[in-house]
Amino acid sequence: RAKDALTETVCFYEVSMDEAARSRRLIANDLWQAVDRKELQLHYQVQKAVHSGETIGYEVLLRWHHPSRGTIPPSEFIPIAEECGAILPIGEWVLREACREAATWGNEQKIAVNLSPVQLANADVADLVHRVLLETGLSPRRLELEITESTIIGDKERALATLRRIKAFGVTIAIDDFGTGYSSLETLRAFPFDKIKLDRSFMSEVEASPEAKAIIRAILALGHTLRVPVLAEGVETRSQLDILLDEGCDEAQGYFLGRPVPVGHIRPAMEKTAAA
Numbered sequence: 256r257a258k259d260a261l262t263e264t265v266c267f268y269e270v271s272m273d274e275a276a277r278s279r280r281l282i283a284n285d286l287w288q289a290v291d292r293k294e295l296q297l298h299y300q301v302q303k304a305v306h307s308g309e310t311i312g313y314e315v316l317l318r319w320h321h322p323s324r325g326t327i328p329p330s331e332f333i334p335i336a337e338e339c340g341a342i343l344p345i346g347e348w349v350l351r352e353a354c355r356e357a358a359t360w361g362n363e364q365k366i367a368v369n370l371s372p373v374q375l376a377n378a379d380v381a382d383l384v385h386r387v388l389l390e391t392g393l394s395p396r397r398l399e400l401e402i403t404e405s406t407i408i409g410d411k412e413r414a415l416a417t418l419r420r421i422k423a424f425g426v427t428i429a430i431d432d433f434g435t436g437y438s439s440l441e442t443l444r445a446f447p448f449d450k451i452k453l454d455r456s457f458m459s460e461v462e463a464s465p466e467a468k469a470i471i472r473a474i475l476a477l478g479h480t481l482r483v484p485v486l487a488e489g490v491e492t493r494s495q496l497d498i499l500l501d502e503g504c505d506e507a508q509g510y511f512l513g514r515p516v517p518v519g520h521i522r523p524a525m526e527k528t529a530a531a
């Protein structure tokens with residue numbers, strides 16, 4: 256009986272592994288065609304200055320509306336896109352689309368685009384950025400690229416050279432999800448960042464955990480010593496925002512300030528700032 260149970264467990268395991276692998280393959284297949292089939296959409300989430308409440312810009316977040324599976328979250332399809340290489344055409348589409356959109360706004364607000372480690376390692380992403388800026392006419396200082404620490408765990412020298420080229424255009428670099436990687440301090444020392452984005456796990460714990468608050472305070476001190484502004488991600492409540500104001504955090508982003516929305520929801524605000 257024990258043997259039967261074991262066999263059953265093993266078979267179940269194999270079947271579900273098979274299913275997962277099959278599902279990933281199907282998704283990868285569909286991903287290659289997602290751009291051409293116009294299934295991808297960008298959402299925009301506002302980033303604000305904590306003290307003045309002024310809008311600094313918007314982070315661009317990718318959505319995939321799959322014809323039969325419905326909307327698939329980026330946490331599910333980005334890793335697959337990275338694994339199969341489809342992140343290169345998809346990432347290029349995101350960058351071009353976002354820059355083209357922001358170029359129509361007639362204001363100084365920034366657009367923050369997430370850059371995959373695969374893009375930074377495999378594609379000549381500096382040339383791509385240069386080309387897209389020329390094509391769209393977006394001022395380089397209005398473009399920010401968000402990269403996570405894992406982005407530079409691979410070939411550091413090459414990543415560093417690429418980031419320096421991109422920065423030379425006037426584009427800024429933000430380090431995303433800061434505080435979750437294992438080489439935070441070393442990364443900060445070696446890489447030319449313009450902004451630190453504090454991972455949202457700190458926000459969700461800030462009220463209950465004195466440790467989370469102490470870490471936020473320490474990262475703010477670090478950022479300010481390095482003269483790099485700090486943005487807190489995942490601000491969901493008024494009281495979290497009040498804590499950030501108290502602690503002297505520079506910028507914030509999160510559901511309390513605005514959910515990620517399709518561009519039609521933010522355009523009216525653009526027209527107002529352009530007219531003012």
Ligand code: C2E
Pocket residue numbers: 300315316317328329330333346349369370371401431432455488489490491508509510511515
């Ligand atoms: P991220 O760059 O750290 O983006 C922030 C994520 O937090 C977004 O999830 C956003 O919707 C979510 N978020 C914002 N405010 C709040 C809040 O107050 N509470 C909570 N609980 N969540 C909040 P999303 O859109 O699901 O994206 C997940 C991740 O997928 C992103 O994390 C980013 O790493 C990746 N991603 C999204 N779009 C792209 C893209 O165009 N290219 C690449 N390479 N990665 C992308």
Ligand code: MG
Pocket residue numbers: 314369401431
């Ligand atoms: Mg991001």
Ligand code: MG
Pocket residue numbers: 431432452454488
């Ligand atoms: Mg983040």
Ligand code: MG
Pocket residue numbers: 432
């Ligand atoms: Mg993230």
